Amino acid sequence: MPYRAPLNDYKFLLDHVVDFRSVTATGRFADATDDMVTAILSEAGRMCEEVLAPLQRAGDTHPARIENGIVRTSPGFADGYRAIAEGGWVGMSADPAHGGMGLPLTLTMAVNEMMSAACLSLQLNPLMSQGQIEALERHASDEVKALYLPKLVSGEWCGTMNLTEPQAGSDVGALATKAVPKGDGTYAVTGQKIYISWADNDFSENVCHLVLARLPEGESGTRGISLFLVPKYLPDGDGGVGPSNGLRVVSLEHKTGLHGSPTAVMEYDGATGWMIGPEHGGMAAMFTMMNNARLGVGVQGVGVAEGAYQHALAYARDRRQGKAGGSGAIAEHADVRRMLTTMRAETYAARAIALSCAVAIDMGNATGDPAWQGRAAFLTPIAKAFGTETGIEVAREGVQVHGGMGFIEEAGAAQYSRDVRVTAIYEGTNGIQSMDLVARKLKDDGETAFALIDDVVEEARAAQGTLPELSQAVWDAAETLRETTEWLVARSDPQDRFAGAMPYLRGFALVLGAGHHLRSARLGDAARGALAAFYVERLLPAHAGLLAHARQGADGLYALSLDDLAAA
Amino acid sequence: MPYRAPLNDYKFLLDHVVDFRSVTATGRFADATDDMVTAILSEAGRMCEEVLAPLQRAGDTHPARIENGIVRTSPGFADGYRAIAEGGWVGMSADPAHGGMGLPLTLTMAVNEMMSAACLSLQLNPLMSQGQIEALERHASDEVKALYLPKLVSGEWCGTMNLTEPQAGSDVGALATKAVPKGDGTYAVTGQKIYISWADNDFSENVCHLVLARLPEGESGTRGISLFLVPKYLPDGDGGVGPSNGLRVVSLEHKTGLHGSPTAVMEYDGATGWMIGPEHGGMAAMFTMMNNARLGVGVQGVGVAEGAYQHALAYARDRRQGKAGGSGAIAEHADVRRMLTTMRAETYAARAIALSCAVAIDMGNATGDPAWQGRAAFLTPIAKAFGTETGIEVAREGVQVHGGMGFIEEAGAAQYSRDVRVTAIYEGTNGIQSMDLVARKLKDDGETAFALIDDVVEEARAAQGTLPELSQAVWDAAETLRETTEWLVARSDPQDRFAGAMPYLRGFALVLGAGHHLRSARLGDAARGALAAFYVERLLPAHAGLLAHARQGADGLYALSLDDLAAA
CATH class of the missing domain: 2.40.110.20 (Butyryl-CoA Dehydrogenase, subunit A; domain 2)
Known part of the structure; x- marks a missing residue:
């Protein structure tokens, strides 16, 4: 299953969209120069392409098993793990005092995404170690740190x-x-x-x-x-x-x-x-670990989305059926093209949201500014739930693009779909994420939410001259999101917030994604502009239905009793 | 995996929502009296509950296999098949001249739905035979009919x-x-x-x-x-x-x-x-077989949706976590309740659409009226694609309701999700269905589509006095659907229709479902009214995004070249 690291996207997003410049402008992360970032991402990308991607199928067909109480891992996984550990990818963001590279979490998330795309089941291992390293760095005694951190950071221990x-x-x-x-x-x-x-x-x-x-x-x-x-x-x-x-x-x-x-x-x-x-x-202490792990799981979803997308695109460019125009491949059929472009546009939006969350975490860590910390906390449940739902949706479309082959396991499309399914469940189900968003994360009377919405409006304003129609659509959506947020903040009964929590989270992500796409259109080339137009014109309109759902409250939700529900 | 046949829904839908009275009022189907319908559905329901549902897991864990060129089926499947054949369920709608019961296809579809819910993998067998029976009845020579039909109708041959x-x-x-x-x-x-x-x-x-x-x-x-x-x-x-x-x-x-x-x-x-x-x-000749098989596959989706829904509801009423109100079960949590009610409301809409399609087929057969035949042809791709997508969506939510257990195979939730996945692919992928809808089925300048939309508006008018808000929401959605249909009909380049084919199909189904729900609210009890309100207030708003997508045309879709798509 060939995989190509999406280095162009990372470079463009980091340079132009998610404010990574602010991160490298801090004293803490001043070492992360442009050259270093490029070297790190391309080095990690090569490992993912050459070492991890070839392990993907074996992880599925030869599951980990238990033999006399001993866990035996899938063929090749030991070598794959060694490459991850020796590359320093476990402890990229760990404290150099314990052997880490001290790099921004944003870069760790980009590398994690690539590893997830290439071989999700193996990548879950270093993700767990990364969370543990952070928890120990923050909460362990010096003795425990000295004993465990160098081993965990080097990957010798998991x-x-x-x-x-x-x-x-x-x-x-x-x-x-x-x-x-x-x-x-x-x-x-x-x-x-x-x-x-x-x-x-x-x-x-x-x-x-x-x-x-x-x-x-x-x-x-x-x-x-x-x-x-x-x-x-x-x-x-x-x-x-x-x-x-x-x-x-x-x-x-x-x-x-x-x-x-x-x-x-x-x-x-x-x-x-x-x-x-x-x-x-x-x-x-556990929440330290869980919070970053939540973003990490969202990024798993983005990675699988990218992997499934590339896999489906390759199939659709190769497979010939019917009277398609151009190359004659099924990718020329309008409905297949719709699926592929949707996959690409959603993956891009989810990636931008995950990276912007990582930037907020890095900024919070580097500056101690509560505004950045609040933004990180707000974006984490969105990045987790939207990233994983994007992974699930995109992998599902990848199966569909394959037609009958999508249901045949040897083709590999189904594996993406099966593997990624659990990401909506573990590290706090997506339902839990949405409840966290509308309860805890709106407790500041919506201040953090409104600041994020203001950013989208600001972007719409900046694009008004050159992209008037896209700008207007994004602006309108942001204002609908603002009104919905105001409605939720004004609810005194938490059940009224919970009833619409998941559609609110999805609507919020859709609008944030539109802001990132719009900025890409404004600052990028024609292809990024076309992708943004596709997203804003065809996918963003879904915000209206989601946010209308979010404003319905709990009364109608409980109007049907459980006995009613069972009486079909 | 216990399953309970949704006989209340069938009875209500047939009596009040999908115009089954017109079918039994025809000379051809006059034998299908109320008592007979009730007896047939409850008899078939009992078989599904008692004989087929217990086979569901074995079909998954002990797959059909090939041994020295001979296919060996899953344990118990031979007995299950015998119960289906001996019950007469293969040839329910077949010509009595060859041993069939000559019953309306609408009833066959209800029975097929129950069999699909109980054990999809086995039900696919008689579904294939049913299509073959119809193709032979219409196209075979008398000699072939005499030789094959009695055997196929009895189920002795498949x-x-x-x-x-x-x-x-x-x-x-x-x-x-x-x-x-x-x-x-x-x-x-x-x-x-x-x-x-x-x-x-x-x-x-x-x-x-x-x-x-x-x-x-x-x-x-x-x-x-x-x-x-x-x-x-x-x-x-x-x-x-x-x-x-x-x-x-x-x-x-x-x-x-x-x-x-x-x-x-x-x-x-x-x-x-x-x-x-x-x-x-x-x-x-093949299309005779495929057309009914397409509705049959849509009904498979509805069946799996019902099965997955019942399975998730039972789990959610039993499982206790956190500080839920009422019984303390997770079904009391707002987000879980949202998932369950969504599953129920969508399944109900998909069932009503499938049955209304079957009614149109029966009326077309009984009367030869081209308007009924056109309606049947129009509804078939909608019933197929929406039924199967509902099956996939509902089964996916069923996994989510289970939390961590959803990913553990022994719990059974995942099986529904894996089994139903292929229904969006076989008998013409859902993309093919949507292309059929916007190309062939709009060729009458939208006449059939507008007649269906008029029916929804008529229902909104009837509900105006007693349910003003729901009525208005449904009416508005129907008018948006009408405008979108007009836009599509006016496109001269078929690519402009194809580009929005799938969102158009989904939007059409959503509006039809709203019409059926509204009628249920008007003529049914409080629980049906609450379910309808949930659907209209929380799910129907998605029509706006879908229909906006449907009106975007092909230009923006092909603005990104395949090389652009590959350049992440």
Whole structure:
């Protein structure tokens, strides 16, 4: 499955659309010169094209499996992982003090997108480590940092997240795993965790689990939860690993896709752990990890969208059917062309939104400015949900472009669609993201939302002279979004916000995407202008239906009882 | 996987919404009394609940396979098929002269929907036979009818369709299979066919293939194609089967879903066939079969939507997470409730559209009135594409409602999503349906379309007094649809119609669905009114974006060259 890194898009977006110049203008990220950025992206792109993309099918057809309690990964994955680790791509944004490159998260996200496009199931592994590195950098003791961070940053050891339990999915506060102080500063962790991505592998020296658990005196609910680092092998204190810890992989799940990524049930039986962050402060520490992981998952969706798009485009340019014009390929048929251009336009919008979210995170980190931090927090659920929905939609269209071959597994189109499906579910379902957006993220009376809308209007104003019609359409959509935001902010009953949360999130993303496309049309070449026109004229009109839905409130939603719903 | 036949919906839709009274008022269908309809639907429903639904998982986990050239079907499928055949459900609408029940197609579609919901992969088998029965009834010689129809109608023999070849997918005219007269009135058929659903099984006495092939003097393209009936075993003329014919199953495909349905590559090597219909007139005969099969496939989508909806609703009423109100189940959360109600409202709309299409077919058959026939022809691509997209969308939401469990195969939600995916592809991709709609079906200068829109407006007028707001919303949407139709009809370049074909089809379906919902609100109970309000207030607004997209024409679509598209 050939893949070509979309370096032109990254360069154009970073230079002209998502304000990456502000990031490199900060003292913290001054080292990220143009030349370095270009070198990094092309180097990572080459690895994705040459090393990771060829692993994609094997990850599907030869799933990770468990053999006598040992996880065996898909053929070639060990080599692929080694290339990622040795390239420094795990710890690109990690602190140089622990071996990282200290680069902006924005660049990590671009590299992550390419790795996701090439081989999503393997890329999930370093994504988990990246989240763990950030959580340890922020919340771990110096001793733990010194012991673990160099190993995680180099990729010699891998990291995981352990939140979910059978009775505690989206409701993390219901968890039952216990942690008992052992008197030597460590804790004995006991309990079962499920849906643990990359819980084990056969290519890293060690696997480090971040586990949410409750101290004996921890109250019920999320406020009684603490976070523990629990390694598979206890460090020997000398940079190596010592004895096994009291944990094991119980079983692997049989999933719809992402077969190359082992998803485990884990059992902890008095395993030794180190507390990360304060007692009963586990959720806050975990959210550090989850927030970036959420953007990271959104970027997975963008990557799969790009992979599925390229795959479908190649098929459609090659396959001949009927009386198509031009080359005679099915890509010349209007409806196929509509699908392909939609895929491209949506992927571009989702990529721009993800990168602009990453820029906001970098700016928040570099400057400490609460406005940037607020913008990052606001864009994160949008980037997660819209990126993953774009991945799912685009992969679905990729299957459709293939016609009958789309349903035949050997063609590969279906794998994108199956693999990406889980991204709308893990790291907080997209429903949870939308609730986060309309509840927590509008708590500032909409100030952050209105600032983002103002930016879109500003862009429309700038394009008014040269692109009057596109400008007007984007402007109008932004004002409808503003009115909808005002309506939501004015609701006193949270249910009225929740009822329209998902269509609001989608409508917001559509308008942000239009702003980015419009800017691309204004500053880019004719092809970017044509792509923007396609998006604004044909896709943006959907905002009206979504935002009308968002303003309906909860009454009509609960007018049908559950018994009514069951009475078909 | 428990399934409950939606008998209340059928009863209400047939009695009050889709004009089934007109069908039973015709001489041809006068036997279909209220009592008979009720008995038939509840009898078929019971079989689906008790016999077919329990086969659903085995069809997925134990796929049909090929053993020494013999197809072995999934465990229990032979018994399931026997129940379908013995119940008379294959030949419900077939001519009583050959053992059929002569019932309206509308009832067959309701029964087909239930079978699809319970076990799609098995239901595809009788769907293929139904299409073959109709093609033979209309186009076969009396001799062939007498030999084959009683066996097909009883279900002792099964039927298939053989159109596609590797180089001839949507472009059927490119086929290469040959038929050479043998001098005794039969033909020697030679060639390879792909994607043959239920090409063989281990539970029917015989399998009868309808094969498109070209006579030696047949010109290239679709006008040189003839249709042949080619049985697996040659009939012995005495109601039994004789020697094997010159055909074989080469291999079965490895598909994303529908594992219980064997999809074969077939090889014909001088196999004996009987011509059906005139020389070089195969496409017309095949279209008889395809047209009803298209509605049948749309109904498959509706069935899977219902199955996935019931499955998700049951999970959501049972699963407890977080601080939900009422029962504490996740179905009380606003965003989950939004998903469930959307699933229900869309399924209901798609069901009403499919049944109204079936009513038009029945009326066309019973009365010969070209207006009914035109309506049937117009609604067929809408019912096919909208029914299958609804199946795909609803199954996708069903996965989402399940959260993490949605991605775990054992939970069953993913199977609906994988199985139904192909329905948007086979029997003419949905893109082909949309092109058929805007090209052939608008050729009457939109007369048929405007008549359907007038019906929606008429319903809005009738609801004006009691449901003023819903009525106004539906009326406005119908007028926007009318303007869009006028715009399309006025285009002289077909590319301008094709460019917006799919959004136009979706927009048309959305408005038709709104008309049916509004009528349900006017004539039904409070729950139907609440469902209709949900649909009209929250889902119908999407028509604006779809119809705006439909009016953009081809220029902007081709502004991006294929090289531009590849230049990310």
